[in-house]
Amino acid sequence: DSGSAKTTPEKDDLEYLTPVSIGTPPQVLNLDFDSGSSDLWVFSSELPQSSVSGQSLYDPSKSSTAEEVQGATWNISYGDQSSSNGIVYRDVVNVGGVEFKSQAVEIATTVSSQFTRDTNNDGLLGLAFSSINTVQPQQEKTFFDNILSNLDAPVWTADLKYHAPGTYDFGVIDKSKYTGDITYTDVDQSDGFWMFDVAGYGFGNSTFKAAPFKGIADTGTTLAMIPAEIAGAYYRQVKGAKLDSQQGAYVFPCDSVLPDFIFGVGNARYTIPGKFINYSLLDESDPTTCFGGLQPDMGIGFAILGDILLKSTFVVFDAGTESTPRLGFAKK
Numbered sequence: 001d002s003g004s005a006k007t008t009p010e011k012d013d014l015e016y017l018t019p020v021s022i023g024t025p026p027q028v029l030n031l032d033f034d035s036g037s038s039d040l041w042v043f044s045s046e047l048p049q050s051s052v053s054g055q056s057l058y059d060p061s062k063s064s065t066a067e068e069v070q071g072a073t074w075n076i077s078y079g080d081q082s083s084s085n086g087i088v089y090r091d092v093v094n095v096g097g098v099e100f101k102s103q104a105v106e107i108a109t110t111v112s113s114q115f116t117r118d119t120n121n122d123g124l125l126g127l128a129f130s131s132i133n134t135v136q137p138q139q140e141k142t143f144f145d146n147i148l149s150n151l152d153a154p155v156w157t158a159d160l161k162y163h164a165p166g167t168y169d170f171g172v173i174d175k176s177k178y179t180g181d182i183t184y185t186d187v188d189q190s191d192g193f194w195m196f197d198v199a200g201y202g203f204g205n206s207t208f209k210a211a212p213f214k215g216i217a218d219t220g221t222t223l224a225m226i227p228a229e230i231a232g233a234y235y236r237q238v239k240g241a242k243l244d245s246q247q248g249a250y251v252f253p254c255d256s257v258l259p260d261f262i263f264g265v266g267n268a269r270y271t272i273p274g275k276f277i278n279y280s281l282l283d284e285s286d287p288t289t290c291f292g293g294l295q296p297d298m299g300i301g302f303a304i305l306g307d308i309l310l311k312s313t314f315v316v317f318d319a320g321t322e323s324t325p326r327l328g329f330a331k332k
């Protein structure tokens with residue numbers, strides 16, 4: 001098996017939403033594919049109306065193939081303090097033509113306000129490791145883990161783009177989506193994330209600094225949260241940039257020309273264009289102050305390499321055969 005699904009960015013590339021069909025007859029929901037978590041959960045007919053604001057709802061009672069997982073519950077909290085919880089069904093799930101017949105579909109009976117406000121997001125499809133799936137008493141597998149043995153190759157890939165649709169592929173590495181070689185680096189899955197070593201960094205007229213740091217590849221995070229001292233050094237190159245203490249984030253004049261940011265994987269070097277780092281207005285009411293796509297990580301012990309970084313490359317999430325999982329990066 002192999003398949004390909006188009007993923008479309010919300011405004012400012014806040015997140016990328018991918019159609020997923022669930023049940024019989026198929027109910028299509030647009031989900032946020034998240035390599036930083038491992039639950040497939042959806043807005044559902046079981047939610048109170050006050051929690052729904054335009055999202056599509058999965059209704060298991062309308063699916064002839066839905067089966068409740070008796071006694072199973074789930075409860076997830078994300079790093080941005082959003083959260084959701086509910087009960088569990090199994091049903092047919094199809095992503096880009098790849099189908100699994102008894103995927104755990106976690107239906108929300110409660111969602112936090114951040115999700116209610118995110119009107120186009122019908123739920124998340126977790127693509128981190130199944131070891132951090134939150135279903136109890138019996139943990140469930142991610143969609144990728146479930147389809148792995150049927151895939152032509154044990155991989156999924158992310159080709160996210162700046163202000164344009166991209167694709168998530170499963171079971172195939174599409175050579176038309178990248179240039180040059182793919183540089184692979186080992187993954188430490190012990191925390192359940194796609195964690196790897198960034199070999200170093202560079203920007204502006206400074207030379208590349210071989211100062212390795214750990215980070216996770218997180219398609220569900222909008223920005224790139226990097227070590228505070230690196231973020232500080234980067235924004236010192238931007239006239240008028242400052243750390244907005246209220247936001248705990250760097251802001252700068254919107255007409256700033258931002259330097260490109262170089263990051264290393266192994267011996268390879270990749271460029272995040274300055275244009276990507278001029279992320280968005282801080283506030284719609286002030287057209288002169290802009291918000292940076294590179295921000296300091298919260299000192300959690302690793303960087304969170306989200307879409308700002310991922311969209312500048314073609315990324316291979318490789319489960320490996322017996323060996324350890326690995327991440328591959330290529331220019332495009």
Ligand SMILES: O=C([C@@H]1CCCNC1)N1CCCCC1
Nearest residue numbers: 034036037078079080220221
């Ligand atoms: O909750 C998250 C992120 C939130 C955004 C979506 N991806 C998962 N985590 C990743 C970083 C460490 C803490 C857990």
